Amino acid sequence: LLYADFSADYNSRFGATVLVELAKYMTAATDGFLYDACSCTIQEVLNFFNCAQDKDTTQTSAGLLWAILPPHVQTLISPLLTTSYRFRARKHATIDQRPIFGTAFGCNMKIWLQSWISVLVKTIKNETAGRFYKTVAVMTEYEVGFAHFLLPHVLFQKVIENDFNEVLNEVLKVLHSFSENSNLEKSFCIAACQVVFSSTDFLRKWANRARAWPEKDTERSYVMNFLNSIPKNLLAECAMLCNAYTRSLMYYEMHLDSSGTDANIEEHMPFLQKLYAYLEDVDAVKGSLTFRIAHGKPTLHEYILTYESIGNYHDALPYHEAVTDAYPDDLSNHIAFVQCMLKLNQVTVSLRYIDGLRSENKQWSERLHLCRAETLRRLQSWDLLKQEMDEVEIKHPSSVGWDADLGRLMLCVKERKCDSFQAEVSAVRSRIMDEISVAMMDFASYERIYGSVLKLHQLYEVEQFLEQVGRAGEEDPNTVLTNLGHCWDSRLKLLQHSSNVRHPVLELRRQLLDFWPRCDETIEMIGSSWLRSAKVARKAGHLQSAWSYLAKVKGKNFDAVFVEEAKLLWLKNEQGEALNCLENGISSRFSELFISPNQAEADEHKPLFAKAQLLLANYARDSSSRDAFEVLDLYKKLLTTCPDNEQGYYNTAVHLDQIAQTHSYRHSYHIVLPKMVSSYGKSLKYGLKNLHHSMPRLLTLWLDSTARLHEKQAKNKGDRESADIGLSEDSGQKMELLNSLNKIVRQLSDELPVQLFYSCFSQLISRVCHPADSTAEILKTIIAKVIATFPQQGLWMSLSVATSTNPQRRQACKEVYEKAMALNARVKPLLEDMTEFLELLKKLCYSATGARRLSLSMSQDFPKLNSYFSNRRVSRTPIILPMQSMMDINMSVLKLSNSACSDQKPIATSFPIQPVYIAGFADTVEILSSLQKPKKILIVCTDGKTYPMMCKAKDDLRLDKRLMEFNNLVNTCLLRNAESRKRQLRIRTYTVIPLSHDCGLVEWVNNLEGLRQILGKLYKELGGQMHSRELQSTMARKTDSLGKKLEIFETVLLKRHPPVLSRWFGYRFADPTEWYQARTNFVRTAAVMSMVGYVLGLGDRHGENILIDSTTGDVVHVDFNCLFNKGEDLEWPELVPFRLTHNMVDAMGPLGCEGAFRKCCELTMQVMRERRGMLRSVLETFLHDPLVEWTRNSNKPRPTAGEDKAREHLQNIETRLKGSVKASLDSAYGLPLSVEGQVAHLIRQAMDKKLLCQMYIGWAAFM
Structure with a gap:
């Protein structure tokens, strides 16, 4: 934050910033007056700092200023070091009126800013500051942009001099301009408010920064007094009127915090709910209604706002009717009713309603013109629209508004008035750009200006259409129209997947196509547009609107209509009708198609047939309306016709999987199993949409089944074991099935790209000691292929297994490496170098440190490691930096076409970014203060950047590694769900590289602050911090009664x-958009990890294991040793499912855990339930990889006991994913609950003070 500190020596950095700003205007000057003004002002600034004499001496302020300037600026302004320009004396009128805003000297932006600044600089008390600002203030007469830049600095100087009464009056005058019915243009009032906002932002940022500067306490108190003198609710209301909704929310929450009105928060809910609706925060809108229902009685308008914000206009309609009945004389209610009907595509009804209002109340006629014009445009009643717009032009010639603009443009297109059209387009575009410019004064986010960008998108398409109409007279009209359709299709893909965004665009296109001569192509394009509107509405959950759109094309000859109709019927729970619709549609359209000799026609219709047939099979399966094998026949019919359909094979495999797990079909498991494995494999052969389920499940089925077959054959047991897979005790049958499975996988390993196996490398390496020799051989070959193809990544992920304390695993890994070396000669030297390098890293991890040492020297304490890459006498193989971005496969390059599935993609494109190799180390090794004394090292890489990593010893990081893999898979699942993707739900992950069973590397994530550290600083500022000794003496003992614990x-x-975490967000993120985004990120990442942590039984979530990213607000969890409900077995058992203390809730805003947090929890739990089979495949590696000593307390480890314990934990995870919860620690799991019921139960538990008061002191449930 650059600011002028004239209490010290000349502020060189601020002076340099002013010069750079002036140079920018000088370079861009288009007239001589501005150029001369810039030159003269720059000359005076250079003279002020005495740059002509001292610029070459870095010890002086002038020398420092000159050194800071960019070279191009130095070159530009160097001639001005020796000039002697002078401003021509100009007479200025005396400004006597205060405040200035709204007077003759404050009637537009340029005059107001220039006048205000000129008055302010004359009254600055600091002589040096006054002289400097008078020097540069002259420039504000020539360039309003420079006035915007200068004003916050001038205001800052006045405020820190504690002379701000006139400034305060001016600010209040601007803020009251909306409510005082002034004659000033609304656009000027909005722009003036933005000036106030940006200036107060500057002051707030400085005040937040000055918290760390005790010497600035006095000045900071002046700044805070000024800021606190401006009513926050007034700021919030003005910001809302300026469409600055995040700013309005931030100010209003400040108002609530400063007023101490938390107890009566329900009184403020209507305003907050309106803000949430403007921000399109659907979760918060619904949460505020829930809050109001719990604490009071919501109004009709609140119900309307809630239903409309979630797009449920059908349910909002009766509330609109109730409002218009209750307040019949309020026209705004009637207009809102009409807008709701228009959203439901009830355009004709809307027109009749408007005409009825006009006939009943003549004085409303003029105010309903624009509303009626919009309705007529949507009805495509162009003659009536022209009459309406003519009336508007007569009575309101300067009327503006998007609907009026669009009406005028459409009439120009219809009448082919090109000149009028171009003039109108220019005017409309100019108005839209003005909206964007005003918004950008507040550094608005893209989301805030998206509505304006969408208008520009529509405006361009209207222009484009008229241009193509002109071309159609010179070229083939059908070709022109076809090309236009392709262009529109491409542009539609760029729009947000929102009904509010896509519906207006699709509707506008249909209206434009109405002007094109009717032909088969226009009929096809219009019908396709109606279908797209139906699809958009269906996906948004607006089923009533979807039906109305579908009705426009139903009964016409559009093949895809029956598929969309079936989907709508299914969503309406009319399952039988949906199935009938699909069966009739398929039989009527495709019954004779594939016996036709016209192969081209058959190929053209195959995609639609595949979609319909797959839908029919899935609906038959999900509705249980067909026998399991009848459903299988439906999938077979699809694959017979479309043998390269990925979804067909995948759904066949899933269906077979369900059959195999049904007790009544266990006798046929040995028949189903090979088909299941083969189907999963073929789905991967023809696509990657289901990679993260198909590959893990395929490997699990193959490896588990062959292990069981081998074990039963070796033990030669009887019917009970054999019955598990539907076989007799005949060992020949078992061997035949084992060989059959091995053959399928061996063939797949040759056909599928090796990248697909890399995606499950951890699962593969965990089973490297497979008991069946034939299976183990294939497994080792697959792993060897992966390592030979990706030696850098493969060795980083497998060397910890190669150095395992288990001799069998070491030997198996050695065999894998030998196979890899045979496939790729580069593996051997890399393996040797990496083995040596990892041994040196281990020594660094294990190295002892003195109790008081804060750092080590790489060159002195670890000379071999320090010189490992710089030793020119030894030839080294480059070693890649093991960061997550370079270890994760790039799935976008694996979107293979059906014909190219078997081709290996170039290895260079398999990872998202170019590889970065380790080049050396920075000398300083920082010793961290935690118990194990981990060491932070800085790795210098070939890209010239330095990457921090943490070396940890005495800690098994293999578990952390597995958890990161699990979290990455959860992220993939969340990304594939439309609702969670829309909210960008995710877990923050980082790289973990185990080097052995008790040491490894962890990626150092910058900008993280511990929750305990943040809260500690805030409590210290408040003066209420309790030190450890006081806490120890205050805390209840374990043996105390619950009543005493709760009382303390x-x-x-x-x-x-008290709850203070919300203040940290205010201090850290002064910009409203950043503040809102950071808090949203905090809520969402906290919710996701709360649910994932609960499912996995993650404990020990104290304030040092929960970190917050100070640049994004993301929650980052570390230290996963207390997993699988281990916390329940501690001396002080952990009783809550996750951390949701009062500070966590405070940081979530006025709604607390209602709204976004609850909804994100529900979505995360829902996604994990839907994908529990996929997640289980990753968790099952715990059964086979000795990551956790399950029987750690036992003197003699027993593998079977460890596996039994692992299975018990996996069963608990499965139980939680099914919705079962515990009422208390000692109780059993109850009956499964719905997702909403389970989440509600967990939130209540996490916030229960009776449970929190029994937590261990180190967990700090009171923070």
Whole structure:
């Protein structure tokens, strides 16, 4: 944050910033007056800092200023070091009126800013500051942009001099301009408010930064007094009127915080709910209604706002009717009713309603013109629209608004008035750009200006259409129209997947096509557009609108209509009708198609047939309306006709999987199993949409089944074991099935790209000691192929297994490496170098440090490691940096076409970014202060950047590694769900590289602050921090009664530790958009990890294991040792499912855990339930990889006991994913709950003070 500190020596950095700003205007000057003004002002600034004499001496302020300037600026302004320009004396009128805003000297932006600044600089008390600002203030007469730049600095100087009464009055005058019915243009009032906002932002940022500068306490108190003198609710209301909704929310929450009105928050809910609706935060809108229902009675308008924000206009309609009945004389309610009907595509009804209002109340006629014009445009009643627009032009010639603009443009297109059209387009585009310019004064986010960008998108398409109409007279009209359709299809893909965004565009296109001469192509394009509108509405959950759109093309000869109709019927729970619709559609359209000799026609219709047949099979399966093998026949019919259909094979495999797990079909498991494995494999051969389920499940089925077959054959047991897979005790049958499975996988390993196996490398390496020799041989060959193809990544992920304490695993890994070396000669030297390098890294991890040492020297303490890459006498193989971005496969390059599935893609494109290799180390090794004394090293790489990593010893990082893989898979699942993707739900992950069973590397994530550290600083500022000794003496003992624990918790601990985390977000993110995004990120990442942590039984979530990214607000969890409900077995058992203390809730805003947090929890749990089979495939590696000593307390480890314990934990995870919860720690799991019920139960538990007061002191439930 650059600011002028004239209490010290000349502020060189600020002076340099002013010069750069002036140079920018000088370079861009288009007239001589501006250029001369810039030159003269720059000359005066250079003289002020005495740059002509001292610029070459870096010890002076002038020398420092000159050194800071960019070279191009130095070159530009160097001639001005020796000039002697002077501003011509100009007479200025005396400005006597205060405030200036709204007077003759404050009637437009340029005059107001220039006048205000000129008055302010004359009254600055600091002589040096006054002289400098008078020097540069002259420039504000010539360039308003420079005035915007200068004003916050001038205001800052006035405020820190504690002379801000006139400034405050001016600010309040601007903020009251909306409510005082002034004659000023609304656009000027909005722009003036933006000036106030940006200036107060500057002051707030400085005040937040000055918290760390004790010497600035006095000045900071002046700044805070000024900021606190401006009513926050007034700021919030003005920001809302300026469409700055994130800013409005931030100010209003400040108002609530400063007013202490938390107890009466429900009184403020209507305003907050309106803000959430403007921000399109659907979860918060619904949460605010839930809050109001719980604490009071919501109004009709609140119900309307809630239903309309979620797109449920059908349910909003009766509430609109109730409002218009209750307040019949309020026209705004009637207009809102009409807009709701238009959203439901009830255009004709809307027109009749408007005409009825006009006939009943003549004085409303003029105010309904634009509303009626919009309705007529949507009805494509162009003659009536022209009459309406003519009336508007007569009575309101300067009327503006998007609907009026669009109406005028469409009439120009219809009448082919090209000149009028171009003039109108220019005017409309100019108005839209003005909207964007005003918004960008507030550094608005893309989301805020997206509505304006969408208007520009539509405007271009209207222009484009008229241009193509002209071309159609010179070229083939059908070709022109076809090309236009292709262009529109491409442009539609660029739009957000939102009904509010896509519907207006699709509707506008249909209206434009109405002007094109009717032909088969226009009929096809219009019908396709109606279908797209139906699809968009269906995906948004607007079924009523979807039906109305579909009705426009139903009964016409559009093949895809029956598929969309079936989907709508299914969503309406009319399953039988949906199945009938699909069966009739398929039989009527495709019954004779594939016996036709016309192969080209058959190929053209195959995609639609495949979609319909797959839908029919899936609906038959999900509705249980067909026998399992009848459903299988439906999938077979699809694959017979479309043998390269990925989804057909995948769904066949899933269906076979369900059959195999059904007890009544266990006798045929040995028949189903090979088909299942083969189907999963073929789905991967023809596409990658289901890679993260198909590949893990395929490997699990193959490896588990062959292991069981081998074990039963070796033990030669009887019917019970054999019955598990439907076989007799005949060992020949078992061997035949084992060989059959091995043959399928061996063939797949030759056909599928090796990248697909790389995606499951951890699962493969965990089974490297497979008991069946024939299976183990194939497995080792696959792993060897992966390592030979990706030696850098493969060795980083397998060397910890190669150095395992288990001799069998070491030997198996050695055999894999020998196979890899035979396939790729580069593996051997890389293996040797990496083995040596990892041994040196281990020594660094294990190295002892003195109790008081804060750092080590790489060159002195670890000379071999330090010189490992710089030793020119030894030839080294480059070693890649093991960061997550370079270890994760790039799935976008694996989107293979059906014909190219078997081709190996170039290896260079398999990872998202170019590889970065280790080149050396920075000398300083920082020793961190935690118990194990981990060391932070800086790795210098070939890209010239330095990457921090943490070396940890005495800690098994293999578990952390597996958890990161699990979290990455959860992220993939969340990304594939439309609702969670829309909210960008994710877990923040980082790289973990185990080097052995008790040491490894962890990626150092910058900008993280521990929750305990953040809260500690805030409590210290408040003066209420309790030190450890006081806490120890205050905390209840374990043996104390629950009543005593609760009393101490509520009356002492919570009283001394009030909720303050929301203040950290205000301090850290002064910009409203950044603040809102950071808090949203906090809520969402906290919700996702809360659910994932609960499912996995993750404990020990104290304030040092939960970190917050100070640049994004993301929650990052570390230290996953307390997993699988281990926390329940501690001396002080952990009783809550995740951390949701009062500070966590405070940071989530006025709604707390209602709204976004609850909804994100529900979505995460829902996605994990839907994908539990996929997630289980990753978790099952715990059964086979000795990551956790399950029987750690036992003197003699027993592998079977460890596996039994692992199975028990996996069963608990499965139980939680099915929705079962525990009422208390000692109780059993109950009956499964719905997702909403389960999440509600967990949130109640996590916030229950009776449970929190029993937590261990180190967990700090009071923070």
